[in-house]
Amino acid sequence: MNYFTKCSIINTSTYIWLHEDENIKLDTLAKRANLSSSHFRRLFHQYSGESLHTHLSRIRLEHAAVWLKYTSLPIIDIATIIGFSSREGFSRAFKAHFHYSPKFYRARVKEKTEIPMPTDRYGTLVPSxxxxxxxxxxxxxxxxxxxxxxxxxxxxxxxxxxxxxxxxxxxxxxxxxxxxxxxxxxxxxxxxxxxxxxxxxxxxxxxxxxxxxxxxxxxxxxxxxxxxxxxxxxxxxxxxxxxxxxxxxxxxxxxxxxxxxxxxxxxxxxxxxxxxxxxxxxxxxxxxxxx
The missing domain is CATH 3.20.80.10 (Regulatory factor, effector binding domain)
Known part of the structure; x- marks a missing residue:
């Protein structure tokens, strides 16, 4: 994979990451990378180790996990943000990936997460x-x-x-x-x-x-x-x-x-x-x- 192609694939990967809430099409991504759809699909798999479909699904579900961990947004809102039309469909996909329902995952993560206060050489630090x-x-x-x-x-x-x-x-x-x-x-x-x-x-x-x-x-x-x-x-x-x-x-x-x-x-x-x-x-x- 030459320099220009590799950089195009990397930047397209970043585009996916920043726009995962949109209805991303293969043709759109291939056009951004200045490649044919079939060539882009093959090179993307070579670069990421995943098919485009698998990559998109994983990124969306991982972002849902981030929303569950770091916010108190309702689960239906998180489902909508990452492109699901129903809470039920989102819950099935999330459980298939993380082995827990979104509700149980949120409760489990918040229960497990320890948040020690940051410190510096003088002890506990209250950041400005x-x-x-x-x-x-x-x-x-x-x-x-x-x-x-x-x-x-x-x-x-x-x-x-x-x-x-x-x-x-x-x-x-x-x-x-x-x-x-x-x-x-x-x-x-x-x-x-x-x-x-x-x-x-x-x-x-x-x-x-x-x-x-x-x-x-x-x-x-x-x-x-x-x-x-x-x-x-x-x-x-x-x-x-x-x-x-x-x-x-x-x-x-x-x-x-x-x-x-x-x-x-x-x-x-x-x-x-x-x-x-x-x-x-x-x-x-x-x-x-x-x-």
Missing amino acids: IKIIKTSSVKVAFLRQFGDYFKVPFTWKRLGELAEKKSFLHSADCCIGVNYDDPEITKSKYLRYDACIPIPEEIDFSLDDNGLCIQTLPGGWFAEVSFEGTAFEEEALWNYLTLLWLPKSGYSLSDFRCLSIYPIKLIPSSWLDASKLLTKRYKATLRIPIQK
């Missing part, structure tokens, strides 16, 4: 949360599938490619995009984009290293500054989504979680990458919100 509006940003990125513990090594690889293309040191930050909740999505399907902002005029020619370009959409975000380890960052995400958000008057506008790091955090060696999970660092965390 700001509401901001951001503009879209063009980024070069690598997409990782699989366990999030592999993320530091994806950052190392991105740093090497950015160095070769001479845009690593022109950026003042890097951006991590988490698309999936590991308690909902199976490990092999977890997606993470390691991104570096680039000037609008930069473009790539053929490239067989997986480096692609996308535009991260702007919008309204809840933002909090952070200093700590990766495990403490996870605790802060849980606080934001499970404690702060339900009481804030806002709801999630989509399910991306953005972490903005100093550019110097990108590891330059395998040893540095292996230490990143326990290293202390500074970051800015953002969740997309709406009223």
Whole structure:
């Protein structure tokens, strides 16, 4: 799969993720990727490991699980959001995928989920949360599938490619995009984009290293500054989504979680990458919100 085709498939996958509530047609996706329908279907399966139909169904049901976990929306509203015309049809599909009815799943998840208060080196941390509006940003990125513990090594690889293309040191930050909740999505399907902002005029020619370009959409975000380890960052995400958000008057506008790091955090060696999970660092965390 050449550079342009791979990037088209990746960006089409992101489009599906952001528009799963719409009646997405194969022809529409193929047109976005500048491919024939049959060629797109084959390459999408090669890229994702799933047929388009299976992928769409899984994404919709996983998003339903996110709504059940992180909101108090009525089940019929969640069914409608992800494209089901009846609560009964949604419940059957959800139970077939997760082995629980939506009602039981919501009760079970809320009962099991522990939400420790985030901490810093001085003890319990009460985060200062700001509401901001951001503009879209063009980024070069690598997409990782699989366990999030592999993320530091994806950052190392991105740093090497950015160095070769001479845009690593022109950026003042890097951006991590988490698309999936590991308690909902199976490990092999977890997606993470390691991104570096680039000037609008930069473009790539053929490239067989997986480096692609996308535009991260702007919008309204809840933002909090952070200093700590990766495990403490996870605790802060849980606080934001499970404690702060339900009481804030806002709801999630989509399910991306953005972490903005100093550019110097990108590891330059395998040893540095292996230490990143326990290293202390500074970051800015953002969740997309709406009223």
